[in-house]
Amino acid sequence: MKYLGIDIGGMSVKCGVVEDGVILHKKAATIRPREQDRVILADIAALISDTLNECGTDRDEIAGIGVGCPGSVDDERGYVRYCCNVNLVNTPLAEILRELTGIKDIRVSNDANCAALGETLYGAGNGAKNSVLITLGTGVGTGIIVDGRLLTGNRSAGAEGGHITIAMDGEVCGCEKRGHYEAYASATALMKQVRAACEKYPSSGLAKYAEQNGIDGKTVFICAKNGDKVAIETLNRYIEYVGCGLVTFANIFYPEVIIIGGGVSNAGDALIKPLEKYVSENVFGAQYNPKIRLVAATLKNDAGIIGAAALCLDER
Amino acid sequence: MKYLGIDIGGMSVKCGVVEDGVILHKKAATIRPREQDRVILADIAALISDTLNECGTDRDEIAGIGVGCPGSVDDERGYVRYCCNVNLVNTPLAEILRELTGIKDIRVSNDANCAALGETLYGAGNGAKNSVLITLGTGVGTGIIVDGRLLTGNRSAGAEGGHITIAMDGEVCGCEKRGHYEAYASATALMKQVRAACEKYPSSGLAKYAEQNGIDGKTVFICAKNGDKVAIETLNRYIEYVGCGLVTFANIFYPEVIIIGGGVSNAGDALIKPLEKYVSENVFGAQYNPKIRLVAATLKNDAGIIGAAALCLDER
Numbered sequence: 001m002k003y004l005g006i007d008i009g010g011m012s013v014k015c016g017v018v019e020d021g022v023i024l025h026k027k028a029a030t031i032r033p034r035e036q037d038r039v040i041l042a043d044i045a046a047l048i049s050d051t052l053n054e055c056g057t058d059r060d061e062i063a064g065i066g067v068g069c070p071g072s073v074d075d076e077r078g079y080v081r082y083c084c085n086v087n088l089v090n091t092p093l094a095e096i097l098r099e100l101t102g103i104k105d106i107r108v109s110n111d112a113n114c115a116a117l118g119e120t121l122y123g124a125g126n127g128a129k130n131s132v133l134i135t136l137g138t139g140v141g142t143g144i145i146v147d148g149r150l151l152t153g154n155r156s157a158g159a160e161g162g163h164i165t166i167a168m169d170g171e172v173c174g175c176e177k178r179g180h181y182e183a184y185a186s187a188t189a190l191m192k193q194v195r196a197a198c199e200k201y202p203s204s205g206l207a208k209y210a211e212q213n214g215i216d217g218k219t220v221f222i223c224a225k226n227g228d229k230v231a232i233e234t235l236n237r238y239i240e241y242v243g244c245g246l247v248t249f250a251n252i253f254y255p256e257v258i259i260i261g262g263g264v265s266n267a268g269d270a271l272i273k274p275l276e277k278y279v280s281e282n283v284f285g286a287q288y289n290p291k292i293r294l295v296a297a298t299l300k301n302d303a304g305i306i307g308a309a310a311l312c313l314d315e316r
Numbered sequence: 317m318k319y320l321g322i323d324i325g326g327m328s329v330k331c332g333v334v335e336d337g338v339i340l341h342k343k344a345a346t347i348r349p350r351e352q353d354r355v356i357l358a359d360i361a362a363l364i365s366d367t368l369n370e371c372g373t374d375r376d377e378i379a380g381i382g383v384g385c386p387g388s389v390d391d392e393r394g395y396v397r398y399c400c401n402v403n404l405v406n407t408p409l410a411e412i413l414r415e416l417t418g419i420k421d422i423r424v425s426n427d428a429n430c431a432a433l434g435e436t437l438y439g440a441g442n443g444a445k446n447s448v449l450i451t452l453g454t455g456v457g458t459g460i461i462v463d464g465r466l467l468t469g470n471r472s473a474g475a476e477g478g479h480i481t482i483a484m485d486g487e488v489c490g491c492e493k494r495g496h497y498e499a500y501a502s503a504t505a506l507m508k509q510v511r512a513a514c515e516k517y518p519s520s521g522l523a524k525y526a527e528q529n530g531i532d533g534k535t536v537f538i539c540a541k542n543g544d545k546v547a548i549e550t551l552n553r554y555i556e557y558v559g560c561g562l563v564t565f566a567n568i569f570y571p572e573v574i575i576i577g578g579g580v581s582n583a584g585d586a587l588i589k590p591l592e593k594y595v596s597e598n599v600f601g602a603q604y605n606p607k608i609r610l611v612a613a614t615l616k617n618d619a620g621i622i623g624a625a626a627l628c629l630d631e632r
Contacts, residue, residue: 157601158571166482248564251474253469254474284479285476288388289473290473
């Protein structure tokens, strides 16, 4: 069976024809994010037609369309409450896209959920039945699979794992509350921690490197690899922050696998290995239970398309 | 359909004949917790026979048996890894009880899971599809229902919500790690917080009351109701601790209802109302989503029996 996976981003939309977790053909198009929702969706419908035409796939061959959208989505009703940077507000997306494409089975979910589904079924998760995907990027996103199904919560309002509290009364989060995971574990938070370390230890290798090259998500990993003590300490503390949240997820879900995505995950083993150690040392009941695998995401930019298409596999 | 619900405790076992969440007849018996597992289970099988005889129910009328056990259980295999205070260690409980009773469908789960199932389906949860039960007792127990099914995790090692971290590097938990929810929100932790407040403010109404009456889970509620300022402050901080963990569960699961059980929940509205306010003020996306109901458990000591029987309703 072939499905379409649609990945809505702030400036462009990607569309892929997917079969068994493999993208047969994909195409991207810019959208006009400030237009009315019907105009935006008409652009997406046009992208769908173009994609199908380019690869010579007949519309009748498509069993369903899955759409991943950054923002707040009511999965069950196929309804977008709001979409980050794109003017989809209280939009009955599934209904409109059904009209515009003639394809009946249309599913919609949050983009982090789609990525989790894609990575779990076809990527780093290796088909696990229970998994947690954590993306360490500008913020912290989470997608959770329980017994092979996406965890979304009532009205799909759950899986907001960036906003669990790991340090009561601690750092202020982007949502303005204190102590949230995102305020410690995001790439943004990591860069802030590096900046603070540079200010505290201006003669450190880390500070000198940062002065020459600026600070991004890779800075601390590069300097720690070079043996700078301040960088190693800063990185170790960041590992504890990320690990702390992972242990909370592990204690609640005890998944077979935890998948780390987002920009920071490009650090690979320098991030994954110490995190795996932290989780296995701190998860409750580790002595009685199978080890939780910790892996970096592998599908990268294709996770959204593949995972969106996989929404159609979910029994409702 | 009639089911048997078995609730294993440290010194006694309760057995109930349950139909549609109602206990038709129940009976308790002491057990010999240090005997071999087959001896303990033979005692339980005898209790089952006695219960059925007393209420004139034929064994053929029983569609299944559910067993709730404090400790670590592999639900899928019907296997008890260990049971608190009772010598069930690596015991194939379902298999042995099947032999002893002749009843085929035997399910086993952790007692907090059973309580969550009972309260959600037939008690305070009012049949919710998504719920979280938090028991504030000696420790903090959690039972979680997702889309009508118990969340157990891989090998049923999950739902250890007492060991999520709310305050990194904070108070030491019973499991020896720092900052866990249980170390702040259990009845044990509450009493410790009251003791600390009494030592800090020896002339407070709270300290005087405690000196005369000792400290238990009710102390701070009684003194706060009497208007003592130290008691009110101590209670408010405790509400923040409990609320902080509830918000983490709310952000992950966005359940329809959160049920509070355990000894501390006997405080009723003095606990539930401020907690409900805390959750609605702090849960992510509250402005877009339905309010999460917060309620005290209602089935009390029967939750274990009713919930254990309800294990048999769970599709596997």
